[in-house]
Amino acid sequence: MKQDFQQILRGLNLKSTPKRVVLLEVLDDESVYLSPEDIWNRMKKRFRRLGLPTVYRNLEELYAGGVISRVIHPNRQLYYYLCRNEEHHHHFICVSCRRVVDVSFCAEKELQDVVREGIQGKVLSHILQINGLCRHCLQKDGAVHAY
Amino acid sequence: MKQDFQQILRGLNLKSTPKRVVLLEVLDDESVYLSPEDIWNRMKKRFRRLGLPTVYRNLEELYAGGVISRVIHPNRQLYYYLCRNEEHHHHFICVSCRRVVDVSFCAEKELQDVVREGIQGKVLSHILQINGLCRHCLQKDGAVHAY
DNA sequence: TGATAAATAGAAACAGTTTTCATTTAAGGA
DNA sequence: TCCTTAAATGAAAACTGTTTCTATTTATCA
Ligand SMILES: [Zn+2]
Ligand SMILES: [Zn+2]
Ligand SMILES: [Zn+2]
Ligand SMILES: [Zn+2]
Numbered sequence: 001m002k003q004d005f006q007q008i009l010r011g012l013n014l015k016s017t018p019k020r021v022v023l024l025e026v027l028d029d030e031s032v033y034l035s036p037e038d039i040w041n042r043m044k045k046r047f048r049r050l051g052l053p054t055v056y057r058n059l060e061e062l063y064a065g066g067v068i069s070r071v072i073h074p075n076r077q078l079y080y081y082l083c084r085n086e087e088h089h090h091h092f093i094c095v096s097c098r099r100v101v102d103v104s105f106c107a108e109k110e111l112q113d114v115v116r117e118g119i120q121g122k123v124l125s126h127i128l129q130i131n132g133l134c135r136h137c138l139q140k141d142g143a144v145h146a147y
Numbered sequence: 148m149k150q151d152f153q154q155i156l157r158g159l160n161l162k163s164t165p166k167r168v169v170l171l172e173v174l175d176d177e178s179v180y181l182s183p184e185d186i187w188n189r190m191k192k193r194f195r196r197l198g199l200p201t202v203y204r205n206l207e208e209l210y211a212g213g214v215i216s217r218v219i220h221p222n223r224q225l226y227y228y229l230c231r232n233e234e235h236h237h238h239f240i241c242v243s244c245r246r247v248v249d250v251s252f253c254a255e256k257e258l259q260d261v262v263r264e265g266i267q268g269k270v271l272s273h274i275l276q277i278n279g280l281c282r283h284c285l286q287k288d289g290a291v292h293a294y
Numbered sequence: 295t296g297a298t299a300a301a302t303a304g305a306a307a308c309a310g311t312t313t314t315c316a317t318t319t320a321a322g323g324a
Numbered sequence: 325t326c327c328t329t330a331a332a333t334g335a336a337a338a339c340t341g342t343t344t345c346t347a348t349t350t351a352t353c354a
Pocket of ligand 3: 230231232236237238248249250
C-alpha cells in the first residue's frame with residue numbers, strides 16, 4: 001500500500017518523501033473530495049511542522065502526473081480526489097456530502113467526431129462531471145445545504 | 148437589439164440600466180469568452196465612471212438567470228460568454244484564441260440513466276466542455292500558447 | 295558516507311473577487 | 325411630470341484562497 005505510493009511517486013520522478021506518501025494516504029482514506037486545507041488539516045496530525053504551500057505544490061504535481069483528479073465546484077475552490085480507476089472515466093459528485101462515484105460512460109468518440117467534422121479543430125481535453133445528490137443525501141429528506 | 152436586452156433584463160426582474168445593456172452588448176459583440184476585467188475594459192470606453200464590482204455583480208446575476216454562460220478554464224479564472232442558442236447544448240472552447248463553438252451533442256439521457264440506476268441519486272446539473280484548438284489556431288502551425 | 299539536486303517551512307506577496315456603505319438612478323404611481 | 329422607493333452603483337477596503345521567495349532540510353545515489 002505504502003509501497004504502492006512510493007512506486008507511483010517514482011514513476012513521476014518525484015522523490016518519495018514522507019509528506020507525499022501521507023498526502024496520498026489521506027486522499028486514499030476518503031471517499032469524498034477534499035480541499036487543500038482539508039488535506040493539510042488531516043496531514044498535520046502526523047507532522048509537527050507542515051506548510052500549506054507544500055500541500056498545494058504536491059497536489060498540483062500529482063494532478064499534473066495524472067495520479068489524482070480535480071473536482072470542478074460551483075464555488076470555484078480547488079478540490080482533489082484520488083481514484084484508483086485506471087480506465088478513462090468521469091465522476092458523479094454529490095454536492096451535499098461530497099461523495100464521488102465513478103461513471104464509466106463517456107461520449108468521447110462522439111465529441112471527437114463533432115469537433116473533427118463540424119469544427120475542424122482538435123480536442124485537447126474534455127470535462128464531464130455530473131453534479132447531484134447521492135442516494136444517502138436524497139434519503140436525509142431534502143436537507144440540501146447550499147447550491 | 149438593444150430592445151432585446153431590455154426584454155431580457157425585465158424577464159429577470161432586473162432594472163434595465165445603461166450599464167447592464169452595454170455589458171450585454173459587449174458580450175454580444177464577441178465570439179470569444181471574456182474575463183470580468185476584459186469586459187470592464189471594453190465597457191469603460193463608454194462610461195466615464197464604472198466600477199469593476201458592478202461588472203462582477205451583473206455578470207453573476209446574468210449567469211444566475213441563465214442569460215450568459217461560464218467557461219471553465221484550467222487557470223481557474225472566471226470567463227463568461229453570451230450565447231443566443233436557446234436549446235440545451237455545450238461548448239467547444241479554443242484554449243488558444245478563446246473562440247467558443249456550440250456543440251449540440253449531449254449525453255444527458257445516458258447520464259440520467261447511469262445516475263438513476265447505478266447511483267440511485269439525482270442529477271442536479273452536468274458539466275460538459277470540450278477544450279481544444281479551433282481550425283484557425285491549428286493552421287497557425289503549432290503555435291499554441293500556454294496550456 | 296558525502297555530494298547534489300529536490301523538497302520544505304515560514305513569511306510575505308499576490309490577484310482575483312467580494313463586501314461595505316454612501317450616493318445615484320430606474321420604475322411606477324400620484 | 326414629479327415623487328417615492330427599492331434597486332443599482334462607485335470607491336475603497338477587506339478578503340481569501342493560492343503562489344512566490346529564500347534559507348534550510350532531506351532523499352537519493354555514487
Ligand atoms: Zn451525498
Ligand atoms: Zn474515478
Ligand atoms: Zn452556446
Ligand atoms: Zn482558436
